[in-house]
Amino acid sequence: xxxxxxxxxLSSGILTGLVxxxxxxxxxVIFGVVRLVNFAHGEMMVLGMFAAVVLAAAWGIDPLLSxxxxxxxxxxxxxxxxxxxxxxxxxxxxxxQFILLLGIAMILVNGLMMVFGPDARSTNVPYGFDAFFVxxxxxxxxxxYAAGGALIVAAALYAFFRFSRTGIAIxxxxxxxxxxxxVGLDVKGLYAITFGIGSAVVGIAGxxxxxxxxVRPQLAADYTLLSFIIVIVGGLGSMGGALxxxxxxxxxxxxxxxxIDPSRKQMVSYGLLIxxxxxxxxxxxxxxx
Amino acid sequence: MSLTxxxxxxxxxxxxxxxxxxxxxxxxxxGAPALGxxxxxxxKIGVLLPRSGILAQAGQSCARAEAIGASVLKGLGYSxxxxxxxxxxxxDTARARAEKLINDGAHVIVGAFDSGQTxxxxxxxxxxxxxxxxNIAAAPQxxxxxxxxxxxxxxxxLDLVGNAFPLMKEVxxxxxxxxxxxxxxxxxxxxxMANKGAFERLFPNAAMPFSMLEPIAYDPKAxxxxxxxxxxxxxxxxxxxxxxxxxxxILIVREMVKxxxxxxxxxxxxxxxxxxxxxxxxxxxxxxxxxxxxxxxxGKTPLSQQVRAEFVKIFPKxxxxxxxxxxxxxxxxxxxxxxxxxxxxxxxxxxxxxALRTTKLETxxxxxxxxxxxxxxxxxxxxxxxxxxxxxxPTVVLPKGAAEKAPVFPMPGWQNRG
Numbered sequence: 001x002x003x004x005x006x007x008x009x010l011s012s013g014i015l016t017g018l019v020x021x022x023x024x025x026x027x028x029v030i031f032g033v034v035r036l037v038n039f040a041h042g043e044m045m046v047l048g049m050f051a052a053v054v055l056a057a058a059w060g061i062d063p064l065l066s067x068x069x070x071x072x073x074x075x076x077x078x079x080x081x082x083x084x085x086x087x088x089x090x091x092x093x094x095x096x097q098f099i100l101l102l103g104i105a106m107i108l109v110n111g112l113m114m115v116f117g118p119d120a121r122s123t124n125v126p127y128g129f130d131a132f133f134v135x136x137x138x139x140x141x142x143x144x145y146a147a148g149g150a151l152i153v154a155a156a157l158y159a160f161f162r163f164s165r166t167g168i169a170i171x172x173x174x175x176x177x178x179x180x181x182x183v184g185l186d187v188k189g190l191y192a193i194t195f196g197i198g199s200a201v202v203g204i205a206g207x208x209x210x211x212x213x214x215v216r217p218q219l220a221a222d223y224t225l226l227s228f229i230i231v232i233v234g235g236l237g238s239m240g241g242a243l244x245x246x247x248x249x250x251x252x253x254x255x256x257x258x259x260i261d262p263s264r265k266q267m268v269s270y271g272l273l274i275x276x277x278x279x280x281x282x283x284x285x286x287x288x289x
Numbered sequence: 290m291s292l293t294x295x296x297x298x299x300x301x302x303x304x305x306x307x308x309x310x311x312x313x314x315x316x317x318x319x320g321a322p323a324l325g326x327x328x329x330x331x332x333k334i335g336v337l338l339p340r341s342g343i344l345a346q347a348g349q350s351c352a353r354a355e356a357i358g359a360s361v362l363k364g365l366g367y368s369x370x371x372x373x374x375x376x377x378x379x380x381d382t383a384r385a386r387a388e389k390l391i392n393d394g395a396h397v398i399v400g401a402f403d404s405g406q407t408x409x410x411x412x413x414x415x416x417x418x419x420x421x422x423x424n425i426a427a428a429p430q431x432x433x434x435x436x437x438x439x440x441x442x443x444x445x446x447l448d449l450v451g452n453a454f455p456l457m458k459e460v461x462x463x464x465x466x467x468x469x470x471x472x473x474x475x476x477x478x479x480x481x482m483a484n485k486g487a488f489e490r491l492f493p494n495a496a497m498p499f500s501m502l503e504p505i506a507y508d509p510k511a512x513x514x515x516x517x518x519x520x521x522x523x524x525x526x527x528x529x530x531x532x533x534x535x536x537x538x539i540l541i542v543r544e545m546v547k548x549x550x551x552x553x554x555x556x557x558x559x560x561x562x563x564x565x566x567x568x569x570x571x572x573x574x575x576x577x578x579x580x581x582x583x584x585x586x587x588g589k590t591p592l593s594q595q596v597r598a599e600f601v602k603i604f605p606k607x608x609x610x611x612x613x614x615x616x617x618x619x620x621x622x623x624x625x626x627x628x629x630x631x632x633x634x635x636x637x638x639x640x641x642x643x644a645l646r647t648t649k650l651e652t653x654x655x656x657x658x659x660x661x662x663x664x665x666x667x668x669x670x671x672x673x674x675x676x677x678x679x680x681x682x683p684t685v686v687l688p689k690g691a692a693e694k695a696p697v698f699p700m701p702g703w704q705n706r707g
Binding site: 002005008009012016113117118119120122124128129130131138140141212213214216218219222254257258261262263265266 | 340341342343345346348349477505506507508510511512513514515516517519520523535536539540543546547548549567571575703
């Protein structure tokens with residue numbers, strides 16, 4: 001095998017992994033603050049993908065641009081969901097939350113199936129078949145743009161939580177819910193904003209990923225599972241961990257395809273997951289306890 | 290606890306439920322004949338297909354034969370009622386839905402597009418004594434189980450691959466160009482592995498002009514085949530032989546374009562994907578020149594023309610050629626079942642099975658002589674055609690007698706397409 005094959009595979013894994021990382025970041029943010037495991041995460045992502053497909057088909061809007069209105073739409077949906085429904089389940093047993101979110105997931109995926117049918121759809125952007133050739137390496141344009149978008153959104157999200165008043169308040173809620181309430185923060189309102197932000201992020205990830213893959217409603221469960229693997233590897237609740245986990249999964253799967261066997265590449269993700277759970281249960285960048 | 294009243298023992302609700310469940314389970318396991326099936330009236334055909342899940346595109350394409358078949362079968366004097374079921378592209382679900390179709394009164398099952406799911410349905414049909422007429426499923430082992438209720442109107446992988454070799458040679462002879470190295474890139478599901486097995490068995494004696502490189506297998510549910518295509522490109526293969534489904538065929542060609550992997554041709558010995566409607570819609574000009582060697586529909590027969598007319602009426606936005614293979618195979622399976630019912634004069638399973646064994650159906654949609662079944666329930670009278678995508682539609686290019694256009698080989702590079 002040539003060096004360019006390995007280099008190309010490695011770069012492809014990094015680029016795809018960054019988008020996976022962004023998707024997982026939405027899950028991580030929600031869990032880190034609201035302490036709610038969003039089992040409808042992949043379904044929300046597929047919702048974002050279909051929104052991008054519809055906007056591309058109807059008005060020719062590039063998913064890189066449609067990511068903005070889709071993020072706004074999913075923010076509103078996520079905010080409304082948390083405010084109207086999920087906040088009532090915050091103090092209930094975990095299994096009730098799981099069942100509720102699984103129910104929402106089923107409604108979303110079956111709704112998409114009813115509206116769009118089972119056929120794969122694509123955004124068909126003009127550069128969909130193009131690539132950059134750097135030395136002997138082929139870099140798929142859609143992957144490069146999607147990864148660039150993922151990095152920008154991740155940086156914006158980091159800046160929001162680090163510097164904005166709302167972001168700092170949300171972090172306060174995450175650190176000490178009771179303390180935050182005592183100093184007068186609207187904890188449930190901040191939960192709703194957080195769920196909205198998590199949903200918006202996963203919607204953007206869906207738009208970006210729609211550049212790279214063909215969209216089908218049935219993808220949802222796979223992406224929920226993938227996001228869980230990534231956040232567990234990277235560290236539940238850690239934004240940087242999600243991005244790192246995404247890149248690790250993307251690269252390890254891609255390299256396993258070359259070194260072992262393409263049909264067994266997913267085995268590596270699960271292997272990595274088990275290894276992290278054994279050696280560092282809190283995840284690579286997660287906090288202990 | 291049970292209640293005792295004046296010497297009588299009353300069962301508790303739990304005991305009644307457990308006993309009932311046990312009886313139902315035992316009846317199922319022991320292969321009790323389906324309840325509530327009368328021997329008069331229309332033939333109830335349970336059509337079992339992957340209407341959702343990973344194989345949904347193909348399943349939905351096959352399902353169009355139900356809508357078209359209703360009027361076509363009526364016009365041919367057959368009396369049928371169709372019950373639909375979805376395998377969800379899952380083997381366990383296929384088994385459960387076959388069971389449900391029979392419980393709902395289906396006299397015959399038609400399906401199930403995928404070899405794994407067909408195998409699961411076949412076990413249920415054999416157990417319940419209900420005929421299964423296969424529309425599409427190629428794994429050779431399906432007809433090697435000794436089933437008495439199994440009838441396959443589709444070639445095995447060995448037939449598909451065996452028929453493909455001489456036709457490939459004919460393509461090379463016609464165009465005067467032949468590859469020296471070929472690579473087999475295939476999904477690792479039941480069908481893909483069956484085709485791989487057929488290749489390994491038949492290739493050594495096929496006297497092909499090319500050598501075979503190490504095959505590459507992939508998960509048909511994969512969302513990204515960039516690594517697989519990169520490996521194929523690095524191998525230096527001049528011919529890419531594939532066994533794909535619908536979505537993966539699109540992924541492979543898209544990656545080939547991006548990575549500028551330009552072998553002399555892409556050929557499939559009978560798998561779906563390269564001639565599907567979705568393949569043309571998504572890939573446009575890049576869908577051209579991909580070639581599939583498989584049994585094809587006979588566009589010149591009155592039945593095919595009637596089916597095409599019905600298709601246009603029911604699905605005016607869709608392209609008939611993109612669905613013709615799936616519709617043809619499924620409609621022929623429906624015809625086989627309806628014909629057996631007509632000759633048997635009853636919907637009783639033993640008479641239907643006997644009628645199916647003596648099938649000799651002249652009027653059907655796919656190219657070939659009358660449909661008959663051998664002792665294993667296999668129709669062995671299949672011939673294949675070379676179907677190449679030209680101007681974004683499947684076009685018969687060989688054998689010469691049936692050809693609409695001449696084959697194009699090697700295919701033009703990705704950047705040289707209008």
